[in-house]
Amino acid sequence: GAGVSQSPSNKVTEKGKDVELRCDPISGHTALYWYRQSLGQGLEFLIYFQGNSAPDKSGLPSDRFSAERTGGSVSTLTIQRTQQEDSAVYLCASSLAGTPNEKLFFGSGTQLSVL
């Protein structure tokens, strides 16, 4: 596609439920990133995928968070047993090859609200 696409754009869920957030990167981009933007915390790195390499999961805040990237393209971020502090905007980004001096292209994000 023309840009990074994320779905849903908004998600409201009850505490304790599981949620799945989807990211479609720009076609041909091998690197994919997930970030979280919350009030008072700014933008935080969550996870990074590069080709077939093992993902960098160093930013995941707890074992309730996991992410997959199937076929080197679409990625799903899963949050199990959601808590109110998980409420945030979850942003996905992609870049062509994942080298440090590349620009990242961000999607519009998924606004997650946990009641």
Place this chain on the structure above:
Amino acid sequence: KQEVTQIPAALSVPEGENLVLNCSFTDSAIYNLQWFRQDPGKGLTSLLLIQSSQREQTSGRLNASLDKSSGRSTLYIAASQPGDSATYLCANNAGNMLTFGGGTRLMVKP
């Protein structure tokens, strides 16, 4: 741990003014420094990327500078317009991830 700070947190200026947004970071071992723009309810749009070996980058009315030794970057916006109103974020890249500042929320009044 890398920390990135942006000052001011919010800025309101009349249309036509030149303005400077500031970004400071604690670890000078970076690959690059990037400036992004974020409109309400939207993702981030990359504005400028300054590699660690560079001193500045320019795009239209925007000019970004980088001083690695002092851990500072500035974004200069010339002849500001109401359409420039947005949140501006700086981020440095020390590897697989970007570390972001808290942003400067800019309002340009007609």
